[in-house]
Amino acid sequence: xxxxxxxxxxxxxxxxxxxxxxxxxxxxxxxxxxxxxxxxxxxxxxxxxxxxxxxxxxxxxxxxxxxxxxxxxxxxxxxxxxxxxxxxxxxxxxxxxxxxxxxxxxxxxxxxxxxxxxxxxxxxxxxxxxxxxxxxxxxxxxxxxxxxxxxxxxxxxxxxxxxxxxxxxxxxxxxxxxxxxxxxxxxxxxxxxxxxxxxxxxx
Numbered sequence: 040x041x042x043x044x045x046x047x048x049x050x051x052x053x054x055x056x057x058x059x060x061x062x063x064x065x066x067x068x069x070x071x072x073x074x075x076x077x078x079x080x081x082x083x084x085x086x087x088x089x090x091x092x093x094x095x096x097x098x099x100x101x102x103x104x105x106x107x108x109x110x111x112x113x114x115x116x117x118x119x120x121x122x123x124x125x126x127x128x129x130x131x132x133x134x135x136x137x138x139x140x141x142x143x144x145x146x147x148x149x150x151x152x153x154x155x156x157x158x159x160x161x162x163x164x165x166x167x168x169x170x171x172x173x174x175x176x177x178x179x180x181x182x183x184x185x186x187x188x189x190x191x192x193x194x195x196x197x198x199x200x201x202x203x204x205x206x207x208x209x210x211x212x213x214x215x216x217x218x219x220x221x222x223x224x225x226x227x228x229x230x231x232x233x234x235x236x237x238x239x240x241x242x
Contacts, residue, residue, distance in 0.1 A: 040100055042172045043138050044114045047081035047181050048096070049167065054085045061171030065140075066178045081181045093121035095229040097203070101195025111139035111180070115196035117203070119226045126223035131214040132200040132207065135192045137182045144175035154233035164234035172235075186212055 046059035047066070055063045069084050070077035080087060096118045103112040115135040117128045128134055149170055154161060184190040192213070200215050201207065207215040 040103075040110065040112050040114070040138055040140070041098070042168070043140060043178050043181065044098065044136060046167075046173075047078075047136075047178075050083060051080050051087045051089050052091050054083055056084070057086075059167050059172060060169070061173035065173035065176055066181070076180045076182060077178075078181055078183050093228050094118045095121075095226060099196065099199040101199065102193040108142035109139065109179070110142075111137065113137050113184070113193050113196060115192070115199055117200065119224055121225060121228050123225055124223075129204070129217065129223050131210070131212075131216050132197075132204065133184075133186065133192065133212075133214040135184045135196050137180055137184060137190075139178075139180035141177045141179050142175060143177050146175050148172070148174035149238035151238055152236040154236055157232035158230065160230045161234050161236055163236045164231070165237070166231070166235070168235040169237045186214070 042059060043065070046062040050058040050062065055066070055069070066077065066082055068082065070079050070082040072079050080089075096116055098114050098116040100112050100114055104110065113135055117132055117134060118126070119129075120126050151168065151170075151172070152163070154164070182190075184192050186192060197209075197213075197215065204215065204217070206218050206221075208218070210216045
């Protein structure tokens with residue numbers, strides 16, 4: 040679930056071929072514009088025009104569901120920039136994606152080594168996994184939840200956002216918004232956690 044969300048987001052900046060190993064096959068190539076299951080910008084073959092800026096992205100998985108070979112969950116997120124300025128991700132907390140995958144093989148593939156310390160960088164770690172974390176899986180949905188289109192953002196997202204920003208309050212649309220005079224907080228780019236540490240017996 041985490042890999043699908045991260046690989047999709049990374050694809051916006053680098054294109055499918057340079058995203059996570061196995062992602063192009065798992066996501067099934069570029070999505071057509073207007074595809075209700077897969078956002079076009081998560082499947083671009085070439086890098087998009089979005090500018091990468093120094094930031095730390097925070098993500099929370101909620102509403103996990105499992106049914107036979109299918110799993111799904113919602114990933115809620117926000118980010119904090121390294122430099123002061125406008126940060127739309129915290130001006131109205133509503134960034135959430137529905138992610139669904141289908142198991143296509145019995146072999147579970149190779150698990151990475153657990154990252155046990157969020158404060159330290161492991162010398163074995165990489166920005167993206169070095170092995171195919173999608174082995175035996177097909178991504179069937181990468182959908183940005185839009186309240187204006189009738190999508191429902193799970194309560195688990197709102198609870199998590201409220202925990203991170205207790206002074207925020209819901210507006211008429213249901214988005215948590217900052218109080219008057221709010222200045223978006225900044226922070227140095229954090230060490231990735233969990234880091235992608237390859238399997239002990241990777242080939």
